[in-house]
Amino acid sequence: MVNLKINDMDVMAEEGQTVLEACQFYGIDVPTLCYNEGLSPYGGCRLCVVEIGEGRSAKLVTSCTYPVSEGLVVRTRTRRVDRARRMVIELLLARCHTSKTLQDLASQYGVEKVRFSLKNDDCILCGLCVRMCKEQMMADAIGFVDRGKDMKITTPYNAKSDVCRRCGGCMYICPVCSARCQGPDTKDALCNGCLNMQPTCLESYDDAQCFMSEGNCGTCVREKAKEGGNKGV
Amino acid sequence: MMKIRDTSELEKYRKNVLEHRDAGHRWISLCVGTGCIATGAGRVAAALRRELEKANLKDVQVKETGCPGFCERGPLMVIHPQGILYQNVKPENAADIVKRTLKGGEVISELVYVDPSTDQHIELEKDIPFYSKQKRLILSNNPLVDPTSVEDYFAIGGYAALGKALGGMTPAQVIEEVKKAGLRGRGGAGFPTGVKWETTRRAHGRVKYVVCNADEGDPGAFMNRSVLEGNPHSVLEGMIIGAFAIGAREGYIYVRNEYPLAVKNATLAVQKARELGLLGTSILGSHFDFDINIVRGAGAFVCGEETALMASIEGKKGVPRQRPPFPSQEGLWGRPTNINNVETWANVPLIINKGAEWYSTIGSPSSKGTKIFALVGKIRNTGLVEVPLGTKLSDIIYGIGGGVPGERKLKAVQCGGPSGGMISAEHIDVPVDYEGLKKYGAMMGSGGLVVMDDSTCMVDIANYFLKFLLEESCGKCTTCREGIERMHELVTKITEGKATMDDLGLLEELATVVQDSTMCGLGNTAPNPVLTTLRYFRPEYEEHIKQKRCQAGVCRALITYWIDPKKCTGCGACAKKCPEEAISGRKKEAHTIDAKKCIRCGVCQATCKFGAVWRR
């Protein structure tokens, strides 16, 4: 067991655990995109960054890959962390704004504008599908191809795969595919629908529904749909 | 070749080599590094040999050697034993050289170096200011050896350090010596080498590796190329000593694919070392076994990053991974691995031979020893320069480099490649070492110094580096992949005169986040060109945005070419060359350029013999 500090609390974690696992154990909320408990961590989306260390040597690292160590000092919500997370969300939205997961994150972190030109891609290159295919389904049908801005996820030669078993795992795990946001009918890339409204869920429930993981509530959206205009879910 | 079985046989071998050489004999050292080959050194060598054959001068030997660094004046040759240097030698000069100099004892003044500030002819290599102002502990050996000959290396004292280390020192003593010397990694990060070796030695595990990083991807840097091409055995010797100290049995030299001659020479050197028993089992009669593999890169700048490099050696994609764990603890195949730069390894035999105390007298308090810099760009004496760390940048640029050519003024020096930063002309007196440049937001990096004058646009330079990094990013991290692309979009917008001040603000915000939250060195230093050019040349950015003007006349969208009607003779030469047929006019009458068709390629200006085409 190692002793470390998270948000000024003295906590303990097992040797070999990551900072994210320690945070989740203690119920400390750290947003993730490319992380999934059942797959190996990737550290690519940069959303789960936390600030470690103190003073001049403090830096941001991805909590999903960073190992716990004795005496480590971790802070999960700081100015630096939020600034980074907001920019990551903005960059990903500019790439692919039709993901409800990203739209919810935008609302949660107060991202109110996307200042980059929209790419209208349908993939954020989080690699969950690749790892799903490789590690869970042992099929190795898809993977990362090329590098840098041309990088994409596809089959060899973009051809129909012989080894794909049509399990649907890749679609299931994809944060873009799994919950497509049809909300933004506006000019901009952001819906932020819930930001402009009172969360109607609180009229019916004791706890806010929006920020619970995998929130599929959409009561705000349903309310609007009832009023008129067919936003759908 | 007989295997050398112990340290006394080592010295016997050396004695044998020296006995077969006449110290006073005449020989010609001709640089055949890749740079000089590009300007025809190969043909010069052939021509020299032909002429010597014709003149029946059998005692004169032509030795094809490594790069001495005076690249601007290549092809270069030095006639020994006098030490006469001839520059810009062409194959046609060979007959003259043989007849007049070698036979007649005359120095051909047209081939001799002329000091541009004094107009003085300087015949001897050692008197040329470019050389005399340097401290060439490593580079001085390059022109003395044929890199394909291990005997040449022995003749200059090679492998004596290995004999000393294996013959009487313990691994711990070797490490102590390197620590005391204060050698720091020459690849850029400047981590204390001795400490890294010690950490790797102490790390858990019986199997360990040493690696030489010869991926030198920084555009404008070729220090490693010249050392690995020109004197590969010096690197090998350093690695063998290091492996002995660390307890490694296998080593890798990772050479980038774009250096085929370095790959060739390193491979040959390894072969010869094996033949002599300096690589293999029971080296020099000790219990130490060690061998080296040469691995080629495959066109990825990111593989210069140590974790990506290791992934590449393992046969995978060069995608960096997080540290910790550090390579010293968990490197190749999860085993402790010590990675050092070519130049770092080349410094090791020096330290062992002459001692840490001597070594630590050279350089500055924080940075010991000498460093090789690649001086390129708008500079008179382009080439490689070796000086003690802590030397002022102005001394390098003016004293050795000869300053900026033409009537131009120095604007800035870009240090450390795409990860580095700008030192603007006002700070040119900064001492160059690991710490000195940091306060200006720059870093020494691997040693590339790109000199820029007032015809260089800083926004264009920032754009250039972003474009480079965009293609080289591995693509894993959102902030790097998307971030660099968006920064590039914004800077391009600025060069096209389409940006607003809000865009500049967004650029700065984005640059800060990319720097803060990206995992590897490529990503988190990617914003440096932007941030440092903004820091010192902000007015230039604002001018592009507010006045839509490019002071240096580089950004295509913001410049126009026009023909001065007073100077134009109407010859029509430019119109013929114009790829867009944008120039029109009647014969013998002043021509005009249609700005809407003009793509600003500049061919018209290059063609005009009357100086009538202008750019503004």
Add this chain to the structure above:
Amino acid sequence: MQMGETGVRERRALRPPEEPAESRIDEIIEKYGGERRWLINILFEIQTEYRYLPKKALEHLSFRMGIPLIDIYGIATFYKAFTLQPRGRHTVTVCLGTACHVRGSTGVLEELERELGICPGQTTPDQEFSLETVNCLGCCAQGPMVVVDEEYHGQMTPANVKPLLAVASKRV
């Protein structure tokens, strides 16, 4: 490219892209003991043999070495030294390093693009020339640098491009 070249060039015959022979691929794999760590070297040898990485070669490699095809394909597309399209008889490589850029390599590249009618990474329809770019050859003092078939040419200007291509195309 050898040191001390004598000026006599060997004639290289242009073979049309051929079907890779499985036996040849097996030979190359054997040379490296079938070890995963030499995968990149193996790919280089295949590319030297066939002027590119043929699909059948990669499929056979995947089968023989037990590496998923997507992994091999990923590596082949990640590293820019590899090409999945057959290269032309002559390869023209322009250096876009900083020193060459500052000395005007952009103009040289543009002239080459105009003359050949292709972009970097492409091959002319008659299979004669392939145009590539590289991010630093390490000959920064002689920039702008262009390499044609392993022969280095320094101090290139847009004006030198046409004569350079003319000389190159005469070579077989």
